[in-house]
Amino acid sequence: xxxxxxxxxxxxxxxxxxxxxxxxxxxxxxxxxxxxxxxxxxxxxxxxxxxxxxxxxxxxxxxxxxxxxxxxxxxxxxxxxxxxxxxxxxxxxxxxxxxxxxxxxxxxxxxxxxxxxxxxxxxxxxxxxxxxxxxxxxxxxxxxxxxxxxxxxxxxxxxxxxxxxxxxxxxxxxxxxxxxxxxxxxxxxxxxxxxxxxxxxxxxxxxxxxxxxxxxxxxxxxxxxxxxxxxxxxxxxxxxxxxxxxxxxxxxxxxxxxxxxxxxx
Numbered sequence: 403x404x405x406x407x408x409x410x411x412x413x414x415x416x417x418x419x420x421x422x423x424x425x426x427x428x429x430x431x432x433x434x435x436x437x438x439x440x441x442x443x444x445x446x447x448x449x450x451x452x453x454x455x456x457x458x459x460x461x462x463x464x465x466x467x468x469x470x471x472x473x474x475x476x477x478x479x480x481x482x483x484x485x486x487x488x489x490x491x492x493x494x495x496x497x498x499x500x501x502x503x504x505x506x507x508x509x510x511x512x513x514x515x516x517x518x519x520x521x522x523x524x525x526x527x528x529x530x531x532x533x534x535x536x537x538x539x540x541x542x543x544x545x546x547x548x549x550x551x552x553x554x555x556x557x558x559x560x561x562x563x564x565x566x567x568x569x570x571x572x573x574x575x576x577x578x579x580x581x582x583x584x585x586x587x588x589x590x591x592x593x594x595x596x597x598x599x600x601x602x603x604x605x606x607x608x609x610x611x612x613x614x615x616x617x618x619x620x621x622x623x624x625x626x627x628x629x630x631x632x633x634x635x636x637x638x639x640x641x642x643x644x645x646x647x648x649x650x651x652x653x654x655x656x657x658x659x660x661x662x663x664x665x666x667x
Contacts, residue, residue, distance in 0.1 A: 425476050428471040437462055508555035509538035518565045523631060525564035529553060546635070567631040571604070574627045574637050578645055579620035581655035586613060586621065592652050593625050596644045602633040603641070620657035 412488040430622040434488040440461055518524050520535050540552040566572055580589045590611045597609045607628045
């Protein structure tokens with residue numbers, strides 16, 4: 403039996419192998435127990451799903467990595483060279499994937515700070531649309547013409563973000579022109595009536611109809627109307643479509659830039 407225990411297998415005795423197997427079982431049971439506890443704590447938190455998934459993955463990698471290092475040391479493997487090699491490989495991978503890691507870090511910032519959420523209508527640089535999904539690397543945005551655009555999170559974090567849905571209401575801004583011959587109060591009265599008859603336009607906050615500018619050929623009127631964020635485009639186009647018929651019925655001329663030439667004999 404003593405000779406059997408001293409039998410060498412790849413430089414390891416059977417006795418050492420048995421101890422290593424027992425240590426491996428203990429380590430992996432400890433890893434599973436700790437990871438299960440960590441998982442329960444993370445799932446109870448209010449963090450976004452993407453952040454929870456990322457943290458759980460990182461903790462699992464670290465725990466299993468530590469377990470492997472402990473087992474390797476128990477069989478006499480010098481971990482100094484292994485750690486050095488691992489550091490070099492990690493550095494090489496980090497340099498090769500620095501853009502990906504930058505997006506992941508930015509994704510964690512977005513999911514933690516929450517400048518927008520799924521369903522919000524936002525504008526980022528030259529992209530406007532509704533947020534479909536926020537992942538750790540890309541955020542998906544659906545434009546009004548139903549294009550799905552994947553925007554890297556690093557670009558979002560480093561740029562300006564306009565969120566049109568955060569406060570729940572948006573203001574629709576229009577500018578309409580009318581002839582100098584049309585009485586100012588009549589134009590304002592017609593625009594006020596149009597806004598009042600627009601189904602999804604809000605009356606509180608109150609709309610604002612005012613003279614905005616005296617131009618070369620016409621008077622410009624500002625028409626500011628509040629609505630719910632999801633009703634923005636409905637209100638925007640409903641008002642535009644209603645203006646010309648209402649102006650025509652009231653005898654208000656919608657002018658355009660023109661030049662009058664007077665010839666004298």
